[in-house]
Amino acid sequence: KAGFVFGGEGNQFGAVNSKVGKTVTVTYTNLKNSSYKGRAISKMELDVTVKPTSENIQDDVVFGFSKNPAKGIEVAARYKDTNKDYKLDLSLRTRFYDA
Numbered sequence: 001k002a003g004f005v006f007g008g009e010g011n012q013f014g015a016v017n018s019k020v021g022k023t024v025t026v027t028y029t030n031l032k033n034s035s036y037k038g039r040a041i042s043k044m045e046l047d048v049t050v051k052p053t054s055e056n057i058q059d060d061v062v063f064g065f066s067k068n069p070a071k072g073i074e075v076a077a078r079y080k081d082t083n084k085d086y087k088l089d090l091s092l093r094t095r096f097y098d099a
Contacts, residue, residue: 057080
């Protein structure tokens, strides 16, 4: 399991190399003006996995994360066969922590 932590000042973007089936956890701390279901939160953890049920992609993948969790994530993967379509199955799990 790989991980990446954002908190305080620093880079606005980060990237993590991973593999199909391996989970990457990104942790956002020191959140300001953030809420979930009307409750203030100060921390969020996000687990991201490219599932083995994905089709026509190579085993190596790259996840891109913004320092701002509202900007979402990016996933980069390469085709095994560029003459065929691919299917990218993702698993996402979030955990929110009270402020």
